[in-house]
Amino acid sequence: MDRTIWWDSPAGRIGLVDQTLLPARYEAIACADIDALVEAIRVLRVRGAPALGVAGAYGVALAARTVEAPSFEGYLSRVREASARVRSARPTAVNLAWGVDRVLAAIGEASAVEEVQSRTLAEAERIAEEDLAMCRALGALGAALLPDDATVLTHCNAGALACVGWGTALGVVRSAVEGGKRVSVIACETRPLLQGARLTAFELRRDGIPVTVCPDSAAALLMREGGIDAVIVGADRICRDAVFNKVGTYMHAITARHHGIPFYVAAPSSTLDPIHCGAEVEIEERGRDEVACLCGTPSVPDGVPVRNPAFDLTPLELVTAIITERGVFRDPANLFSP
Amino acid sequence: MDRTIWWDSPAGRIGLVDQTLLPARYEAIACADIDALVEAIRVLRVRGAPALGVAGAYGVALAARTVEAPSFEGYLSRVREASARVRSARPTAVNLAWGVDRVLAAIGEASAVEEVQSRTLAEAERIAEEDLAMCRALGALGAALLPDDATVLTHCNAGALACVGWGTALGVVRSAVEGGKRVSVIACETRPLLQGARLTAFELRRDGIPVTVCPDSAAALLMREGGIDAVIVGADRICRDAVFNKVGTYMHAITARHHGIPFYVAAPSSTLDPIHCGAEVEIEERGRDEVACLCGTPSVPDGVPVRNPAFDLTPLELVTAIITERGVFRDPANLFSP
Numbered sequence: 001m002d003r004t005i006w007w008d009s010p011a012g013r014i015g016l017v018d019q020t021l022l023p024a025r026y027e028a029i030a031c032a033d034i035d036a037l038v039e040a041i042r043v044l045r046v047r048g049a050p051a052l053g054v055a056g057a058y059g060v061a062l063a064a065r066t067v068e069a070p071s072f073e074g075y076l077s078r079v080r081e082a083s084a085r086v087r088s089a090r091p092t093a094v095n096l097a098w099g100v101d102r103v104l105a106a107i108g109e110a111s112a113v114e115e116v117q118s119r120t121l122a123e124a125e126r127i128a129e130e131d132l133a134m135c136r137a138l139g140a141l142g143a144a145l146l147p148d149d150a151t152v153l154t155h156c157n158a159g160a161l162a163c164v165g166w167g168t169a170l171g172v173v174r175s176a177v178e179g180g181k182r183v184s185v186i187a188c189e190t191r192p193l194l195q196g197a198r199l200t201a202f203e204l205r206r207d208g209i210p211v212t213v214c215p216d217s218a219a220a221l222l223m224r225e226g227g228i229d230a231v232i233v234g235a236d237r238i239c240r241d242a243v244f245n246k247v248g249t250y251m252h253a254i255t256a257r258h259h260g261i262p263f264y265v266a267a268p269s270s271t272l273d274p275i276h277c278g279a280e281v282e283i284e285e286r287g288r289d290e291v292a293c294l295c296g297t298p299s300v301p302d303g304v305p306v307r308n309p310a311f312d313l314t315p316l317e318l319v320t321a322i323i324t325e326r327g328v329f330r331d332p333a334n335l336f337s338p
Numbered sequence: 339m340d341r342t343i344w345w346d347s348p349a350g351r352i353g354l355v356d357q358t359l360l361p362a363r364y365e366a367i368a369c370a371d372i373d374a375l376v377e378a379i380r381v382l383r384v385r386g387a388p389a390l391g392v393a394g395a396y397g398v399a400l401a402a403r404t405v406e407a408p409s410f411e412g413y414l415s416r417v418r419e420a421s422a423r424v425r426s427a428r429p430t431a432v433n434l435a436w437g438v439d440r441v442l443a444a445i446g447e448a449s450a451v452e453e454v455q456s457r458t459l460a461e462a463e464r465i466a467e468e469d470l471a472m473c474r475a476l477g478a479l480g481a482a483l484l485p486d487d488a489t490v491l492t493h494c495n496a497g498a499l500a501c502v503g504w505g506t507a508l509g510v511v512r513s514a515v516e517g518g519k520r521v522s523v524i525a526c527e528t529r530p531l532l533q534g535a536r537l538t539a540f541e542l543r544r545d546g547i548p549v550t551v552c553p554d555s556a557a558a559l560l561m562r563e564g565g566i567d568a569v570i571v572g573a574d575r576i577c578r579d580a581v582f583n584k585v586g587t588y589m590h591a592i593t594a595r596h597h598g599i600p601f602y603v604a605a606p607s608s609t610l611d612p613i614h615c616g617a618e619v620e621i622e623e624r625g626r627d628e629v630a631c632l633c634g635t636p637s638v639p640d641g642v643p644v645r646n647p648a649f650d651l652t653p654l655e656l657v658t659a660i661i662t663e664r665g666v667f668r669d670p671a672n673l674f675s676p
Contacts, residue, residue, distance in 0.1 A: 023639040186645075190555070197637045198638075205642050213643070213645070215585065216529065216554055217493075217526075217529060217586030221585060247555050251589055251593055255593070258592045295633040299361075300551045301361040301536075306550065307552040307556055309559055
């Protein structure tokens, strides 16, 4: 399977699958400067917490190749400015800032432009490789939690398209299938931008894993019907008391608990934020038209306001286990206890 | 305010607001024969349990005016056949069958075509008038349950557009506002057909009642934020142990309970079905394209199946009170107890 995001080495730019075009077209675009990368992040050409970490990492490498200044100090300062723009392109997922910061730190005591360029690219490539390895490790650990003949409900896309490859929540599914288990997936469509319908369904169908799409609002009925064995979602940030993930995750957690269905969060350890509580984290409120226009046709009358939070927060008490590449935490409420 | 559905007397046909055109256009169409009425019901030009009851009622009057047969017995039998087609146009809402059956019963011992025509139309008009009176009575009873300065979350459209006028869930809101209370409404958009975004937002804005639209999946977050004082929804059928209503109602009931928010169902007593249990009622599964196509653009990859249940069932235990024109039942779990 191709990667979702990569460094286009000869051209010195970032390549990525433009996810706004799926499922109609699977096409790559190139981000040759920071403006293009920031735009790609903002409009969700690249999205998903792990992929955003890699986008942030490559972003610093791209900054190191594209900014100019008369002095080395000026150059460094512009690299940092450009990186800060990438870092703040979206506020909720912790991985974006994590990827930027880790690559900035790798600059260390570099004393020449070329050295900054090589160090940042090497660190960014390391993060991308680690992302693939992380997904594989996480997938194997999570797969052990699934019974054979399992039906897994998921929300949004925590798949290969949300990472460099393989996926987190869908990595668990892929690893279970690779290990010989039969797994089918219910993909909630995930309004307003339909990442479940467009992306999760796309990548699972491509891999031959059975997938059915349903409206987000039908998940509770499907749980009640008895056909759901587990809910697995990704995470954009796991803070001291809550998981931030695509809006809708919280309702699935509540309804899963109501039906006695295990609710798993699958995410790399880079998603952990042991510093903040949920109340301290900004939930990105996105634009009105994402909800109010369907392919250009207004679905909401003019003048009626719209709420469009991109994420919600799920208290750790509602999470059965958190699956990371480092292990499975079966007592999430005490995840950060000493 | 105009009626949502009416008898066009000079022309001898049914007039109704075509709700598939909203919010872009508020336009009436005429159903001059049973085929047109059945199509209008199937594609949801007219929808909402109380309005479907009236559509079924007028449908029998329309049948009485449009069928022909050599003998009176043959005529009666064709009226019944045509009425049966209307009755089965949609399976879940009990009101459609109720409206048809009540008007058929009014034929009684009629012995001439003209008598059948006049009796069916008189009974259908009576049902339409009762619907308006019912909404007013129900609204006044429900309004007493709302505090001043209330924010009410609702799902789908249980408003004037779902009835002849005024509305059930939104009738409660209108009656509260008429009584001097400040009420604002959160309208969940209601995938896949967006009756909340298109219809609820339209009719509340027209009446100057503050309304905000959100994705269905954001409701739990809004409850958690603390801004929701009550959830009020309509019902398509209230059977012995569960409420059938637009898919998504069940998750709102579970999440409202989780947050300690009262969950009210507002519906005419014609929606009560004391005969059946929830497990005996068919949930209409609608077509794939309602979910998989947005204004003609595929949102789900080809070949991926879709679940599209139109309704779900909410156990009565999760309902705080059922508001009908006959009174408020505060112990819904024992609604049908002797």
